[in-house]
Structures are given as structure tokens and as C-alpha cells.
Amino acid sequence: VEHTKSIGGAFYLYNPGRNELCLSELYGLEVDNVKKVIGMGEGIAGAVADSLQARKITNIPKESAHRTNGLSGDLTARSLYAFPISFQNRLLGVMELANLNDFSLWVENYCGDFANYFSIALSNSFSFEQSKKLTEDLQRREEELEGQNEELKSTTDELRKTQNQL
Numbered sequence: 001v002e003h004t005k006s007i008g009g010a011f012y013l014y015n016p017g018r019n020e021l022c023l024s025e026l027y028g029l030e031v032d033n034v035k036k037v038i039g040m041g042e043g044i045a046g047a048v049a050d051s052l053q054a055r056k057i058t059n060i061p062k063e064s065a066h067r068t069n070g071l072s073g074d075l076t077a078r079s080l081y082a083f084p085i086s087f088q089n090r091l092l093g094v095m096e097l098a099n100l101n102d103f104s105l106w107v108e109n110y111c112g113d114f115a116n117y118f119s120i121a122l123s124n125s126f127s128f129e130q131s132k133k134l135t136e137d138l139q140r141r142e143e144e145l146e147g148q149n150e151e152l153k154s155t156t157d158e159l160r161k162t163q164n165q166l
Contacts, residue, residue, distance in 0.1 A: 001027050004107045006097040007077060010034055011085075012045055013093045021045055021094055029098065044082045045094045052091060054083035054111070058102050079103055083111050087123040 001009045008028030012021035021038040035043070041050045048055050057080045077098030085093040095115070097103070 001097065003110060004081075004097055004099070004103070006099045008098045010045075010096045011093060012038060012049075012096070014049065014091045016091075021049055024093070044080060045096055048082045048084050048094050049091055052084045052086050052089065054081065054108065056081045056103060056108070081108065081111065083115050085115050085119045085122060087119040090123075092119055092122050092126075 001007075006028070008026075010023060010027075010029060011025040013024040014020075015022050019040055021040075023034060023036045026034060038046045038049075040046050044055055044057060058078070060076070060078055060080060077100065079099045079102045080096060081099070081103045082094055082096040084091060085095060095111070095118075097107075097111070
């Protein structure tokens with residue numbers, strides 16, 4: 001938000017299980033005026049998620065939901081820029097920025113670069129979490145197998161004792 005001179009921004013994380021965008025982070029916008037869950041194709045963020053293409057809206061009406069309260073009072077965004085966060089054509093999320101003026105080409109290029117770097121970091125984070133979960137699952141299964149192995153060893157020992165007594 002700071003580098004683009006925006007008055008606010010929102011980041012929606014994609015939930016593939018529910019095929020929807022869920023608000024993850026919000027900056028500078030009134031939380032009551034921002035949707036928490038957005039369906040694919042719904043609004044600008046949903047359209048960006050569907051197409052994996054950035055979109056810009058200018059001349060937003062004053063009654064828009066993209067409002068913020070700051071030191072200069074109640075402000076309404078006049079332009080909105082939304083861009084996908086995707087890695088290898090797999091949607092990870094959508095970022096929306098609100099501005100009092102139109103977004104420049106420099107900002108659009110900056111957002112494209114940011115999206116590339118952020119998508120790699122986010123994908124790495126997801127991969128790490130998945131690896132961590134798989135490691136924990138493997139450790140749990142190993143402990144279960146060790147327990148079963150101990151039971152089998154104990155049963156085998158008992159059978160040998162019984163066989164020797166006979």
C-alpha cells in the first residue's frame with residue numbers, strides 16, 4: 001500500500017476446497033465495508049481470480065464501499081486495482097488496492113513484480129506447511145507401527161514360551 005500510494009488494500013487468499021476467496025489481510029479500509037468471502041467471478045476480485053488477469057477500475061462512484069478513515073477524514077477511493085497472486089498458473093490469492101487517483105503504469109508494473117515474488121514466497125510457505133504436515137503424519141504412523149511391532153513381539157514371545165512348555 002505504501003509503495004503504491006494507495007489509501008487501502010485487501011488480500012484474499014484462495015480456498016481451493018471451497019473455490020472461494022477469503023479475506024486474509026486488510027489495510028486502511030473499513031472492515032465493515034469489505035466482503036470477507038468472495039465467490040469466483042464475483043466482483044472485481046472474483047473476476048481477477050477467474051481470469052488470472054489484473055483489472056483496473058477508475059471513476060468509482062462516491063457511494064462505493066471502498067472507504068477509509070484517515071487523518072484527512074473520510075475518504076472514498078476513486079480507482080481500484082486488483083491483481084492475481086498465482087504460481088505456475090495456480091491461483092493463490094488476489095490483492096486489491098484502492099487509490100484516490102488513477103494508478104500509474106509504474107504502479108501496475110510494480111504490482112506485477114510484487115505478485116511474482118509474493119507468489120513464490122507464498123507457494124514456498126504452503127509447501128513447507130504441507131511437508132511439515134506430512135512429516136508429522138509419518139512420525140505418527142511410525143509410532144503406531146512401533147507399537148504394533150512391540151505387540152507382535154510380545155505375542156510371539158508368549159507363543160514361544162507356551163510352545164516350549166508343551
